[in-house]
Amino acid sequence: METTAKKYNIWIIILSIAIPVVVAILFTVKIDVQLPVFLPPIYATLNAFTALMLVLAFWAVKNQKIALHEKLMKTAIGFSVLFLVLYVAYHMTSDSTKFGGEGTIKTVYFVILITHIILSVIVIPFVLVTYVRAITNQVELHKKIARFTFPLWLYVAVTGVVVYVMISPYY
Secondary structure (H helix, E strand, O other), X not given: OHHHHHHHHHHHHHHHHHHHHHHHHHHOOOOOOOOOOOHHHHHHHHXXXXXXXXXXXXXXXXXXXXXXXXXHHHHHHXXXXXXXXXXXXXXXXXXXXXXXXXXHHHHHHHHHHHHHHHHHHHHHHHHHHHHHHXXXXXXXXXXXXXXXXXXXXXXXXXXXXXXXXXHHHHO
């Protein structure tokens, strides 16, 4: 178990660094391709589904429905990965939309956006460690970190939807 945990730890570190770095690099790449779908409402919906899966998984674990909790968490991870792929694809093929609001609403938007972006990077190792502790049957350690991972990840998923709703009139 110790060797397996060390292998996972190496991957957690690599992915926690690589994902934000690769996303940042890909944001500088522009591809002159028109995608067949309008992606922002799709990836906002994926964020909403992620939030829903997280809430349902929380309910499931509180009601000792561990197998359901596991399926819901794997689904939440899948939605998050698909979100990230579509989000990066959109930003590689489209110019960023500027928020058109002014005054207080603009401040609110940027506070939500900035906290969303910062926490979306911070939550990566939390999600990975929480998942590894679950799949390696370290239940008590899983519970300890999940107390932090759940609200962070839920905040990121919900604020992703809020950011979309706030900027959508300006597309």
